[in-house]
Amino acid sequence: MRSVAFTTSLVAVLLLAAPLVPAAELRASLTDRDLVPVSDTVLILSPVGESRSATIPRAASPPVVMDQVNMQFEPAVLVIPQGAKVTFPNSDSVAHQVYSFSPAKRFALGLYRGVRHAPVDFEQPGLVVLGCNIHDFMIGYIVVADSPYFGKTNGAGEVQITDLPAGTYTVKAWGPRFKDKEARVLQKITLRGDDKLTLNVKLEGSLLPVRGVAGKMKGLRY
Ligand SMILES: [Cu+2]
Incomplete structure (x- = not known):
């Protein structure tokens, strides 16, 4: 009886502690070598070694949206966890024909307006470059992360990633200004308990000039 009581109280303590x-x-802040903030750039924290077991199980979640607005993909850069589904509604009055030839996901959606196609599965991590067969200038990016811990820098080049289990992570980054299609490994970090870590990263090497893929087409109307 004593051991049952002990077990019960232990469970109660664990529940209270949960x-x-x-x-x-x-928190990270990304700049280029001229200290210009690097925006719309994905930061992924991939657990390393034993820390991988800290990765939360993949849960079925509602599809993420990659819209098409004013003949641009919206958002221009979308980051999703591996296994997520994405819908590609077309909010324009003209039809689009969305496709990707990227190794991480090849697909093509027949010419459409509105919501016509079923959500697309993204099972492989990596970069998926989106285009439209009708409008060559349309370009969008889906980064499929190999970890549920990620974020995207805002206009000031800043990103915050919360609820991280203790462990060691590889910090990787990718954005439209990168010349490679592979995410760039920035560094390894180890987080304990309720650490609050700030990284100020100056991306070495040259990046493509600031113009903003979406910004390029600003002002264009049809
Ligand atoms: Cu189009």
Whole structure:
């Protein structure tokens, strides 16, 4: 009887403690070598070694949206976890024909307006470059992350990633200004408990000039 009572109270303590499990967070700020903020850039924290077991199980979640507005993909850069589904509604009055030839996901959606196609599965991590067969200038990016821990820099080049389990992570980045299609490994970090880590990263090497893929077409109307 004593052991049952002990077990019961231990369970109660664990339940009470559950909401208090510490989680770490990372704030990062990305600039180019001229200290210009690098926006619309995805940061992925991939657990390393034993830390991989900290990865939360893949849960079925509603499809993420990659819209088409004013003949641009919206958002221009979308980051999703591996296994996520994406819908590609067309909010324009003209029809689009969305496709990708990227190794991480080849697909093509027949010419359409509105919501006509079923969500697309993204099972392989990597970069998926989107185009439209009708409008060559349309370009969008889906980054399929090999980890549920990611974020995207805002206009000031800043990103915050919260609820990180303790562990060691490889920090990787990819954005439209990168010349490679592979995410660039920035560094390894180890987070304990409720660490709050700040990284100020100056991306070495040359990046494509700032113009903004979406910005290029600003003002164009049809
Ligand atoms: Cu189009």
